[in-house]
Amino acid sequence: MNILIVGGANGIGRLATRRLVAGGNRVVVADRDVAALAALASAHGDVVTVAMDMVVRQSVADALRTVADTVGALDAVVISAGVHHTYPIEFVPDQLIDRVLDVNLTSHIKLVRDVLPLIRDGGRIVGLSSVSAGIGIPMEGVYAASKAGLERIYEALSIEASYRRIRPVLIQPGNVNTGFNETGNDYTPRGVPYLDDGYARVLNATDSALGIDPEEVVNAIVKAIRVARPPVRYIVGTNAAKAHWANRLLGVDMALKVMAKLFGF
Helix, strand or coil: CEEEEECCCCHHHHHHHHHHHHCCCEEEEEECCHHHHHHHHHHCCCCEEEECCCCCHHHHHHHHHHHHHHHCCEEEEEECCCCCCCCCHHHCCHHHHHHHHHHHHHHHHHHHHHHHHHEEEEEEEEEECCHHHCCCCCCCHHHHHHHHHHHHHHHHHHHHHHHHCCEEEEEEECCECCCHHHCCCCCCCCCCHHHHHHHHHHHHHCCHHHCECHHHHHHHHHHHHHCCCCCCEEEECHHHHHHHHHHHHHCHHHHHHHHHHHCCC
């Protein structure tokens, strides 16, 4: 199979690259981290690498042209690129809102649109979502909005792309032990104890070291590519499953009360 992994030079994307290469697939990795791409190419000589910044339209166009010229049609695309941020909505700056929504949602949608012509009928588009997409975790409102919006796009696309038998699949994990949750957390206390102290508690409770093994997420990615009829969404990990079922069984109001108590609000 020909597989493109966007954001495959680091983290979960890199682990997925290693697994899919070992499975005999031809893998192309696109990433904006040129140094990490070089290291990946050195470790896996049979991986094709291409520099791409998904928020820069010309960069995406150039990268997809290279992909088409190098491997031709794709059987699957995995989009693991994304940014994280934890910040109280009351104080969140414009540039943070713009950055998170652009990388995690707007540019992701544009990339899906642009890569669809390269995907063979019956192919897969696999995106990385988050437990935050299912319920609004405090201090992660903007991040949650970006992932929730992505889920609605994939749901709609699952119907729209069905005439070509292309299946969009979202992987919705809870906390994962990759260090991702520790990135982008630059809020400084503003003298509002409810928010300042709550922010610190959320960071402590979502420490990546408490998360699941990232290989569990990779297992779901591989399954989404290989099985004949994958679901639109894979829930991965205990925390994600608890949030998923709490929202559905208790209703959103009660689920939010339970979560608020969990984080000490």
